[in-house]
Amino acid sequence: MSPLGVGNSHSTNTLQTGEAKLWVLLVGINQYEDGGLPSLRYPAVDCQGLGEALFKATQGFPQKEVIVHHDFALVKPTATTVRQSLQYIVSQTRSQDTILLYFSGHGILEPDTQQAVLCMTDTEKNNLLNTGIPMQELLQMLGNSSAHQQLVCLDTCHSGDMVLRGNNGTSRDAENPSFNSTSQMLQVLRQRASQSKGFCALLSCDQGQKSWEFPELGHGVFTYFLMRGLLGEAADSQGIIEADGLYKFVYRQTLQYIDKLNQQLRLINQQKRNRGDYKIQPEYPLQTPKRIVEGVGELILGFKANVEVKSQPRHGLIVDGLGSSQSTNQTINDLSRVLRGAGGFELECFPHNQQNLSAIRSAIQTCLRTSNQKENSTTLLYLRGEIEEIEDGEAWLILGNGVRLSRSSLRQELRRGNTAQLIIILDCPGATTLENWLEDLNMGVEQPQCIIASASTPEQPDAFSQAILTTLAISNPQQGLPVAAWINQLRSHLKDVDIHVWLSGTRGVIDILPGNVTSIFAHEPKEIVATTNSAKIQPQPNLETSTNFPNFSELDEKAIKSLFTPGSKEYSQLEHLLTSLMGPIAPTLIRRTLSKITNPRKQLEELTIHLIPEQKIEFTAKVTQIIETLVLQPQSKSVLSVETQLEPTFIQKCDRELINLIGPIGNFIVKEVYKTYSHVSPSEFVQKLAEEIPNKQIAEQFLQQFVTNLQKN
Incomplete structure (x- = not known):
């Protein structure tokens, strides 16, 4: 009924x-x-x-x-x-x-x-x-x-x-x-x-x-x-x-x-x-x-009205004073695409070989003073270089072309700025005095500000920048990412590297990714407009378009699953294809997708979130070709074993328990999760339900109550 x-x-x-x-x-x-x-x-x-x-x-x-x-x-x-x-x-x-x-x-x-x-x-x-x-x-x-x-x-x-x-x-x-x-x-x-x-x-x-x-x-x-x-x-x-x-x-x-x-x-x-x-x-x-x-x-x-949704202003500046190798430059380039795409930042970038002090100081001033103080604006400064400090307390950030940015001048610019929220990232391999920088650059407990600083080892100088890229790239662009959750992810990702943090301000959530965005990476423009030896790039609009969503509904589901079977030929093909489109972050994204989604078609759709429209078209065409080739092979029929369906009585139990805890929306969550995970084990299904509950305490309570209920029955 x-x-x-x-x-x-x-x-x-x-x-x-x-x-x-x-x-x-x-x-x-x-x-x-x-x-x-x-x-x-x-x-x-x-x-x-x-x-x-x-x-x-x-x-x-x-x-x-x-x-x-x-x-x-x-x-x-x-x-x-x-x-x-x-x-x-x-x-x-x-x-x-x-x-x-x-x-x-x-x-x-x-x-x-x-x-x-x-x-x-x-x-x-x-x-x-x-x-x-x-x-x-x-x-x-x-x-x-x-x-x-x-x-x-x-x-x-x-x-x-x-x-x-x-x-x-x-x-x-x-x-x-x-x-x-x-x-x-x-x-x-x-x-x-x-x-x-x-x-x-x-x-x-x-x-x-x-x-x-x-x-x-x-x-x-x-x-x-x-x-x-x-x-x-x-x-x-x-x-x-x-x-x-x-x-x-x-x-x-x-x-x-x-x-x-x-x-x-x-x-x-x-x-x-x-x-x-x-x-x-x-x-x-x-x-x-x-x-x-x-x-x-x-x-x-x-x-839904055809009106432009006003977003809060977000401005960013990347100064890479260490870039030299091709892999380092690729990491910074990919990071800038993420910050422009999912981050929604209007971003200005200073490559390693295009830096002078006056241009950098001017860019910092512009970035910090662009925003209207009445708006909930966010400014990001990503500074990458070596630290030099002397006994009297003065210190410098050594950037490309020998540029020396003093800590005192940076502190002065921060205090003159009028941005509502400020995120500062200090990427300084080999540094030993980062705590001093946090003490000097923080603007008090009332100002909404986040400073994240880390010193990668000389053997792995790109570890921190790669961790930043990875943690942002695997995030859900629709849901967004607050800096508090991001800090925990960075610490989990870099267990052997110290991460120094200053976080202040209780008025509003500071987001590194604001959410309500369809793609992680911004489209790479064909032309870069040079401004004071830097590249100034507008953010990708946060608008959904129906053309961004490929249709995998006609592909054989068992064959699709072989794409996500580690060790298989098809898995290697998928990894190679995605790497050619988006760079070295691809294997991490595939593993992340495997860990949180079990439905093969949903896994493919999840991967396309990180691609721009032109890449989605190429990705869909080549994946279709791989699947069709596999289906034509006789051995493909035995790629997957027969899957089992969850019992209706089990689903009803889940429904009752969740509704008792969070109300009618529990029924909606059960239905949505079942659409994607109808062939997983009961314990996996319960875990997936818990992941959809926004409040972590209620999610834990649901898991405990459900296990107890199953034991009684």
Whole structure:
């Protein structure tokens, strides 16, 4: 039996033709007249941003009406005006219409009746039922509407203190834990959902959690990713944005963002302990967006708009003062392609034989001062050379052509810069005083800054640069890579080489790879424009194109698997082909793909992520030729043994366990993993499921609970 739906494709057609109408009510409150209700920073801005995103997503819907109440609007969000607007919408809707209601602000528990109440700008804390809007009343009003499709989004949760001390994130909470209304909200929303298959609710977090707002995002984290999803990132392959896909996008992105922040905090706290500073900054508690719906189906909210998504400015500079051998030059060249591609950096490069002090200092100044301080800009400096230091404390980085860049002048330029986030990589083979450079170049604990320095041995001077290239090249360009996770990867990759790190700033995640990119390597331009003896290259646009994805569906699956059988002739052919296209990093990428993906076709698709369009065409053609040759050989029929299918009862157990832990999205994860790993062993399947859970603690809990459950049965 197929699952109950909250709509169907007919709703899309009626909204597009104008037969149906989309009704939107957006409410956001920053300031409350009652001093007992603390002010918030971003609900009004959340309303504005969400309204703009909805406008772009619904351009294909001729019939729509949007009503907005927030602090900056002409009509303020009082209880009377919001109630009147909702009553108007309810009275005007028809059965084929869709209602979207969004609220951002405080919602607290009325102590006498235990009712959850949404607080408007004139709500009185001691008279909640008469001056606020109880959730039960709001849902009863929606229940009186003829509209069969309704979506309620609430960015309001409560569990304790207003501010997590020491950090920059603020939670939208009541100051008294006894006022926690999340449980009551969930209860009445579930009751409403059980009465209508067309009703869906999205909440910013689960019971006992906080709904965070971060200065670097300029929004509540839940609404920030709602906006990004509506701007197209949550669209399916046809460009349709529906409630189910939007929820899954917001769920993953919210968990990943807070997890990245906590990774950064853990590294900063460890750095403090190592320095004898025990003023540890607490990590952000988990925020898990919640969905309330009876069944899963389509509730169409819009379409991916053909608009350019504004990305934060990213500028980079590579100064290679050691390049001499062909392999070294190739490594630096490949690294620049990764930084321009998956890294999204506008990059300027100074080769070993094209360096002079004035040009390098000018490039550093330009790089550090290009960014607008109001934007969340990121600047990267990769400096590669030898260290020379004298007893009085002065030191120099010796670059190509004998250029000497002093540490004091570099420090001075860093302090004059206005970039929001700064990543500095010092690659100095044989150096023994790198700790002094970290102490001198760091700009304090408040400035978002990451310094990574390493001294490869004289016998292997390229070890650090190769590790940088390898760890970046094997990363997922869609998911991105924060510097905290990258540092751990570098340390794991270079176990015998010391890596010195300075990490500071708790305002925002510092990413070496920002994510949402389809290819690791940027296309190598045919012409390089020389600017002050350097090559200035624009970053590759972060836009997906359908031509970037080869189709391997017609190839024989067993024959494809032989490509990924180490020691086979076909494996050698694949390795040689990929090396000819992308260089010495190819064998590492193949091994990485084998370790994380078991489906043969998915393995091939994973490898193409790292290729530019022209290379994908050549790769697809030659792989097809290898496979077709293999299939024609009689012995090819015995390349693979017969595979076994996972039992349906086992899949159902996985489904139950995962849903119990993380909610309805668990069902989605099981289905997606099963599509790719239907022929692996049960233990491998469970491991793959755990890898898809964004929160590591929940993933470990899932593994433990599942093993225990299997033992009982």
